[in-house]
Amino acid sequence: MGAQCSSIANLSNNEQLFQLCGSIPLTANDPAWNQLFSFNLQIPLSNSENHEFIEATANLFQVLESNNQATRNTSSLLRVFLARATELKASAQCDNRIFIWQTCNALFIVRSIFSHWIRLEKEAVLIKKFSFQQEDSCESLLENLAVQLVEILVDVPLREETALLHRECIQTLMLLLFVAASSYLTNNKSIIFKCLMHGPGALHAGLLTRTLLQHYCQQQPVPVRWLRKPEQGGSIVLGLATGLWSLLSRSSSSAEPVDALSDFANQSLLLLLVLTNHCSMEKNWSNPYRQALLSFTDSQDPVQVSPVHPSACFRLDYSVLYSTLCDRLGDERTTLLLYMLLHQHQQFRNYVYTHADIQRMVIALLQELFKGDDEGSHHLYMSLIILLLLSEDEGFNSNIHNVIIRNPLWYTDRVLNEVSLGGLAVIVITRTIQRNIVKASDKYLHTNCLATLANMAAYFRRLHPYTCERLVSLLCTLNKRRIRVVQQLKSSDVEGASREQLEQDLSILEEVLRMLLEILNAAFTHQLGCNQNLIYSVLHKKEVLDVLRRHPAFQDIVANLDTVSNYFSNRISQLSEPGVNEILHSIQLGCVDFPKDQLKKFPELKFRYVEEDQPEEFFIPYVWSMVQSTSALCWSNDDMTIGSENEAK
Incomplete structure (x- = not known):
């Protein structure tokens, strides 16, 4: 020096x-x-x-x-x-x-x-x-x-x-x-x-x-x-x-x-996340940085809105922020920022709900869910919760079925030449549920997946045949797994911790199966005439309903699906040469005369995301784990006690 x-x-x-x-x-x-x-x-x-x-x-x-x-x-x-x-x-x-x-x-x-x-x-x-x-x-x-x-x-x-x-x-x-x-x-x-x-x-x-x-x-x-x-x-x-x-x-x-050495924008975001995720529950004072972040107004809005908090003294172009967020949702720092804005910034949330280019955000989130195993679990959770927050809006649920996506190259399970954004969302979310049930049985993750699908169910329209196949296939796969777990529990060789684990797995499987049945029922109750492919897929796997009907927890909801299945099965049985096109045409005609009054009314599927009682217990360690992994500062594992002593979920 x-x-x-x-x-x-x-x-x-x-x-x-x-x-x-x-x-x-x-x-x-x-x-x-x-x-x-x-x-x-x-x-x-x-x-x-x-x-x-x-x-x-x-x-x-x-x-x-x-x-x-x-x-x-x-x-x-x-x-x-x-x-x-x-x-x-x-x-x-x-x-x-x-x-x-x-x-x-x-x-x-x-x-x-x-x-x-x-x-x-x-x-x-x-x-x-x-x-x-x-x-x-x-x-x-x-x-x-x-x-x-x-x-x-x-x-x-x-x-x-x-x-x-x-x-x-x-x-x-x-x-x-x-x-x-x-x-x-x-x-x-x-x-x-x-x-x-x-x-x-x-x-x-x-x-x-x-x-x-x-x-x-x-x-x-x-x-x-x-x-x-x-x-x-x-x-x-x-x-x-x-x-x-x-x-x-x-x-x-x-x-x-070199570009990582000059990553100034993301270091600024890290500091912002640290400032806004502490002292959010204080009784004696409020966090002015959090207040400012969650209430700034749109500089392009001609209507001047008075700030809710004194610290919200600035305006920012929402369109620029929206574009940056969409482009960088592969970064968990960005995902956390978007989560905070959607969850608690009402004006920005309304802007996102009505944005003409909503597919940019949704596709970026679906890509993160699709990668799944390649990402940290917290990033996966945040991406899924953002989809759940989006699904709370009726306009969003309706509009995503009007947006057509052509040949999404990142979806490598199968070639999809043309699929609606809503149908693509259903495919990726059901895939996430299936992978989770098989590998991890993480109740928190599959509960949020099911809540998102449930919010969307009443708006399912013109689903791609592959979308319907994956949704019904998930029902069949989980039912087979349920039967296998029941058989294992009947064995006298299973005791202690192993029995407890199997009982927990059975409870999770039955919960998921019940919700999937309710999702199908909601789609048929509200959008029967727009879901010929989904009716076809249920008819094709009708035997799963025969099995589930015998379970007391499923009988009431299966009764509605039986009504739909039996009605269309009778129509199809009258066809002389029932090919795929003829069956779909018969289903389309049958939807016009279907007796909807025979379907039992169930409560509307409507779920809202609610943070835990003490959100800081999760978010503070999470933010500091991102500082440790993405900042240029030198941290040792011993230094980062914040990220280990208070780890949540």
Whole structure:
């Protein structure tokens, strides 16, 4: 560090770094800070590089740990950064690249210290270490840092000379929030969260939410050309040979590609998800970032809607956000954002329900369900819950049968030259149920699958023959499995845990079978004339009804299906040469005269998604697991206790 070009290998010989870690106190006005902040080290950009840096500096920071209580050099470092941060806006306007660069380096040093100390210390201890003791008071520098990071992200425009600073702000704020989250989940208290949610940091909550959401919508990567040194000139920095971030000379064997190193949009989204998924259940204060995210208005709507919450002080183009969401639903961070918006942002939900290009979103979600085993279970759950939320709208359920999809190449089980979007959804959801029952028997997953199909059932129209075949085939497959489980339970060899498991499997199978029967009944009750292919498939597998009719749990609903089956069987029996086309034609004519009054009325199938009583128990660990797996920060398994101690579902 200092004015010479540094490398990780020779950090242990760096004079300025030794001054910071040593036993001699540095005041905030010491000229050594300028030398320290003028280093030309390739600051780590990727997770692997951050890990290498943390390992290489472990001994130095042990020295800092032992000396800091006496020197308070970390507090002086933070005071210097905070003083510089207040001047950043003016420096950005004046294009003072040297000042911006040095401030970015100062923040990197602060983040490096955090990266070491969060493994060892709790929030209260870190706040004490980074405090400034005056004669009659103690200033919490970490709270001031959190506020300054928010203000930098909001006030300093993102462009070439500030891109690295923005990136450091996001990462440092993420580390602060990790410390705060650990404290929050332990005793439901956090000084940093209180500052950001209820204190000075909350003043810019709406603006920060808008800024992060705009970064995400724009999907603007930080170009490699932005990751270069500031222009040389008459400055104190004389030895900059390779620049701040000489990425072009990085080894081609680096674990992360260049575009991943400049994944600025998704890092912004990660920070937004962290901010909005904590403190959502607080009684004493509300989360202003969450309020802003769930109530911003459409900038293209000519009708000015008054914000529901004071923090909802911004407007954003819904169409741009919608397009970005649809394009990136393969990323679980995007899926979680869409879930939050659909579940609790009424205006945006209404916009999605009525969007002319709804197939973009639905197809992207169906692709994630189809991949299934290749994705993490939480991502699968989120995709499915979003489909359930969409199916709560009657207009959506009706419209998806008017949209024709031609040859979806990602659906590799069979060639589908032409199928309705609704029919494709039924195929993929029934496939998900079948795979789940066979492999995992995850009740949570199949319950949401069935609820989605049930909401759609009364709107089934002109289903593709393959769609109908898969739906009825699922009924037959699960019934065979039920019979096999019943036979196993009759065996005297099955005892203890094995018997309990079989009884649980039987309960799940009977629940799924009952719901599938109700789904078929709803389709026939409400849309009989538009479901000739479904009637044909039921007639083709009529024997399954004969078996299910004997089970007390199914008799009432099977009676309705028998009425339909018997009526059309009688008509078909009168055909002299009953080919497929002749049978379908007979069914079509028979629908006109079918005596609907003979069908028993059942309650309308209508399901709504409801979050668990304590949603934070699931969402906080989930968000931090995404930070661990997708951020450039260096996390060890021991660090991420948030993701293991409170894992839900």
